[in-house]
Amino acid sequence: MIKEKAYAKINLALDVVGKRADGYHDLKMIMMPVDLHDILEFELSDHLTLVSNVEIDDNAIIHAAQKLKALYKVQQGATIKLTKNIPIGAGLGGGSADIAATLRGLNRLWELKLKVNELEEIALSLGSDTLFCLYNKTAYVYGRGENLLYVHKPDIDEIYLVTSDISSSTKTIFENHVIKYKDKQFDRVFKLYLNEKYNVFFNRTYNALLKTTLNQYPQLKDTYKTLKKITKDVFMTGSGSTFFILSINEKRDVLEEKLKEYGIQYIKTKPKT
Template identity: 40%
Template sequence: MKLLVKAPAKINLALDVLGKRNDGYHEVKMIMTTIDLADRIELVELEEDAIKIISHSRFVPDDNRNLAFQAANLLKKRFNVKKGVAISIMKAIPVAAGLAGGSSDAAATLRGLNKLWDLKLTIDELAEIGSEIGSDVSFCVYGGTAVATGRGEKIQHIEAPPHCWVILAKPTIGVSTADVYKNLSLEDIKHPDVDGMVEAIKGQNYFKICDLVGNVLEDVTLKLYPEVAHIKEQMKKFGADAVLMSGSGPTVFGLVQHESRMQRIYNGLRGFCEHVYAVRLIGERNTLE
């Protein structure tokens, strides 16, 4: 039996850090929403009791460092599954980009194997298991739009933002999330209005959403990586309605309502940036088939 599952990327419309936790993680409050840029995960059942990762990108590990491998391994052990699976990962989301590509691959693997192995788990149970793999995996199991708290694993669903274009640009650098958090000064944070953003989304107020985007990690990454600052400046100059870095970076996204302006910004960025994408917001939750 074979299954194909989509693994969409996410962006952070707001990302706030509230403090350091005893477990070494940071307490966060953020709004995440899915976008129409997705990896494809193909799951093929194996008779042999093994997990095989088939990676089509040299930047994606094919061993137990891979989050999709960890997802499959966790399900196998917890539910005593004696069959194996080959997991083929076809990347469209850039790697180490602040778009939760690895987490979304793991979440898609959980959803797919639930069906392939007939585990009959609910989406809430899958999200709970996902939280053991990584902070963003719970959200990626659900998809849609949500306020995430704790270390990112506590999910409160909200409605999708109004439809618009999302332009993404990623410089050819990697960003260490650990380094970004290490350089974050909790005393100097200018906290974004996350609650105001929730109300703006509920009211479908596109321009209010654009006014309220904010990410406390952005200042740190912009100082450490000037390439990211350059992309942000150019995207603003080309006329995006809102511009923000996603996650710990280095991807910068811009929100645009009109297709003609989206095309102009896309073309402008392609002049100096290799990884540029123009996609739509999805913002709708996943369902288990």
């Protein structure tokens, strides 16, 4: 049996540059994998089958497996067992992570002996975050996700993920987002990051989709306002609906006591090592 971990990601910075002719958007992002992960297990079989601990509406895992199987004319099948820990529709890249883990896992199971870079094209064809998830390294990601520049991991200890029952639709967010990209704004923030001026960086970083997401999902506004009362170090990942808090300016025990006081449930994780 082959086992792969599919790691979630958070966006430390995100801006929307413009809309492309192919319908995708050009983005500029700093993305970091975190230790929260799904687990995928692979065994040889005559057919392609997915067994999951949650209901999967759009079976992207099987779609990825079918594409890899057809491309390399694989005669065998596989039984894939998914243990889903990353919330769905939460801006944490869980679907993309599962696709990337499927490609890595089946490459090993079917003994295709492909190098990871040989999986890049098929990964990118299956999603915008999937190429990033294939490597699971902190990176400056630009374009629609096809360009990665690996950068150092920031000095972060604990990460508190505040998820929601609301599943945010990336398609809906981008359809309603008004692009107000300012090149120098992102460049200044990115320069702070590269120079490891993290305290200043986290004071100035932003997610350009935040306002659009809160407008499309007003229920999230209350959660965001409450979190801002607890600490200023609260951010949104992707197009929502997850907010994350970094224990930068407050001691961990003080922060956790405040979250408890306000009745905020969270998932505690760390940057992926």
